[in-house]
Amino acid sequence: xxxxxxxPPSPGAAKVAPTSMGNAPSPRETDRPPAPASNQFLQxxxxxxxxxxxxxxxxxxxLTHDNPDPDAVASACGLAYLLGQCAGxxxxxxxxxxxGRAENKAMLRVLHLPIQPVSRVEHxxxxxxxxxxxxxxxxxxxLSSPEVPQLVIDHHPARPASLLASFHDVGGPxxxxxxxxxxxxxxxxxxxxxxxxxxxxxxxxxxxxxxxREYEPADIDCYNWxxxxxDKPALSRIEHPSVPARYFxxxxxxYERARLHGGGEAVVADMGEVYVPEIVPEVAERLVSLEGxxxxxxxxxxxxxxxxxxxxxxxRVNAGKLVRxxxxxxxxxxxxxxxxxxxRIPLRGRSPELLTNDIFATFLRAFHLRPGPGxxxxxxEP
Ligand SMILES: [Mn+2]
Numbered sequence: 001x002x003x004x005x006x007x008p009p010s011p012g013a014a015k016v017a018p019t020s021m022g023n024a025p026s027p028r029e030t031d032r033p034p035a036p037a038s039n040q041f042l043q044x045x046x047x048x049x050x051x052x053x054x055x056x057x058x059x060x061x062x063l064t065h066d067n068p069d070p071d072a073v074a075s076a077c078g079l080a081y082l083l084g085q086c087a088g089x090x091x092x093x094x095x096x097x098x099x100g101r102a103e104n105k106a107m108l109r110v111l112h113l114p115i116q117p118v119s120r121v122e123h124x125x126x127x128x129x130x131x132x133x134x135x136x137x138x139x140x141x142x143l144s145s146p147e148v149p150q151l152v153i154d155h156h157p158a159r160p161a162s163l164l165a166s167f168h169d170v171g172g173p174x175x176x177x178x179x180x181x182x183x184x185x186x187x188x189x190x191x192x193x194x195x196x197x198x199x200x201x202x203x204x205x206x207x208x209x210x211x212x213r214e215y216e217p218a219d220i221d222c223y224n225w226x227x228x229x230x231d232k233p234a235l236s237r238i239e240h241p242s243v244p245a246r247y248f249x250x251x252x253x254x255y256e257r258a259r260l261h262g263g264g265e266a267v268v269a270d271m272g273e274v275y276v277p278e279i280v281p282e283v284a285e286r287l288v289s290l291e292g293x294x295x296x297x298x299x300x301x302x303x304x305x306x307x308x309x310x311x312x313x314x315x316r317v318n319a320g321k322l323v324r325x326x327x328x329x330x331x332x333x334x335x336x337x338x339x340x341x342x343x344r345i346p347l348r349g350r351s352p353e354l355l356t357n358d359i360f361a362t363f364l365r366a367f368h369l370r371p372g373p374g375x376x377x378x379x380x381e382p
Contacts, residue, residue: 040187046169047086047187053151053167054087057128063118063149065134065141065335066097066344067277070107071176072133073099074196074203077113078181079132079153081196086188089128094118096142100276102241107202110234111195118142133177135170137161139333140344153180155207156337157320175215178203182222197229202238214338246275254283254298259374261364265294267377268363270356274300277307281342284309290377297363301352308332308359309342317367326362330355 054060062080064072073095080091093115099105107113122144130151134141137159150166158171174180178200185192192200204223208215211223250271258269267287274280280300287296288311295317299308308327312319320336323343327334332345347355361371 043183043187047184050151050167050169050184051087054083054089054128057087057089059124059126060089060091060128060130060151061118061121061124061126062091062093062130062132063141063143064093064095064115064132065138066095068095068097068099068104068133069101069206069278070104070199071178071203071207073104073107073113073115074199075132075153075177075181076115077196078178078185078192078200079130080114081192082181082184082188082190083130085190092116092121092124092126094121098276099278101278101282102243102247103206103238104278106238106241107199110237111199111231113195113199132181134335135159135162136165138335140335153177155180156335173216173218175211175213175219176204176207178207179216179219179222182226183218186222186225192226192229194229194231195234197226198231198234198238201226201230202235214340244275247279250274250279250300251283251286254287255378256376258287258377260377261372261374262294262367262369264290264292266296266364266367266369267293268297268360268374269299269377270353270360271298271300272352274302274307277302277305277344280307281309281340284311285340287311287377288313295367297360299352299356299359301347304347306332306345306347306352306355306359307342308345310336310340310363312339315339322363322366326359326366330359 060083062076064076076093080093083089083091095115096118099108128151129147129149131141131149132153135152135154136149152162152165152168152170154170155172155174155177162168162170169180182200204219208219211220254269254271258267260267267290269283269287271280271283280298284296284298294314295312297310299306310319310323319339319341323336323341324334327343327345330345332343334343336342364371
């Protein structure tokens with residue numbers, strides 16, 4: 001893949017750096033004067049609006065989506081820092097579900113990030129609920145009270161309901177919410193300490209798969225800005241964590257059960273019951289690197305819910321849209337974008353095996369493949 005020129009462009013260079021993703025640049029990038037100046041102006045303007053809303057409040061709860069990934073965790077901590085420093089708010093960052101993936105657990109432990117399970121802080125007084133890396137309509141966050149989040153920052157495609165929030169910055173262009181939060185810190189002339197910088201850096205790095213997927217010039221720009229600020233040995237400890245034996249067992253089972261369809265253009269894996277939900281997207285991610293593959297789909301059940309992850313190598317299909325269309329009628333909440341998407345479907349007494357078989361058949365048909373048993377990815381030894 002061709003490298004994206006880093007911003008800012010040299011004097012006299014094209015106004016808009018073309019992206020190798022083929023994405024149409026947003027109108028604000030094509031506005032004159034050239035990108036850096038107008039971006040800075042727009043960013044400061046957005047920061048002013050954000051702080052205007054924030055300053056009408058005193059205590060903020062900043063919530064991520066359930067089972068948060070590094071991007072969600074870093075964004076929540078970054079926004080907490082911004083609101084505390086620039087708007088004088090007392091802040092609590094929290095998540096629903098669990099943080100189960102070894103890298104993500106290491107991230108919290110190594111960086112001592114100020115984020116906790118929402119069940120522990122839900123009853124604390126607050127007058128502002130913020131949402132990062134997800135949006136109210138998606139429904140994949142845990143809040144038992146009926147409050148509507150009034151401050152929403154998310155790089156996923158904008159949902160109509162988000163526009164009702166007092167402050168919303170949704171849809172990017174950014175490959176990670178951490179990029180958007182970093183832009184706010186920069187606009188506020190705040191320099192994050194090494195731990196927060198490392199978290200934001202890892203958020204961008206992991207959501208864009210090392211700046212190799214669904215990234216934007218803004219991601220590269222913030223990645224480069226953060227790099228001198230990060231704690232490198234800490235990052236290494238996060239990216240190379242030790243894992244429990246169950247991890248290998250889950251992978252073994254996934255590989256053993258994975259079935260190829262359409263002459264190797266698709267692979268589906270029913271992982272059965274999983275010990276952490278995050279292993280489902282991890283396996284889908286691993287499987288999509290199979291040579292010649294168009295898409296991978298993995299499912300696993302955890303505590304009465306079926307988790308599903310789709311990964312695509314095919315840019316003509318929108319993973320987020322497809323997963324929503326298939327999983328919403330099954331009662332699931334779904335999220336995602338171009339090449340990656342996931343859903344969580346309450347089993348409500350349904351058998352995970354049967355539901356998974358139905359889902360596999362539906363996806364195969366959606367990709368114009370014939371449902372059926374397929375062939376094993378790993379041929380059984382004689
Ligand atoms: Mn994200």
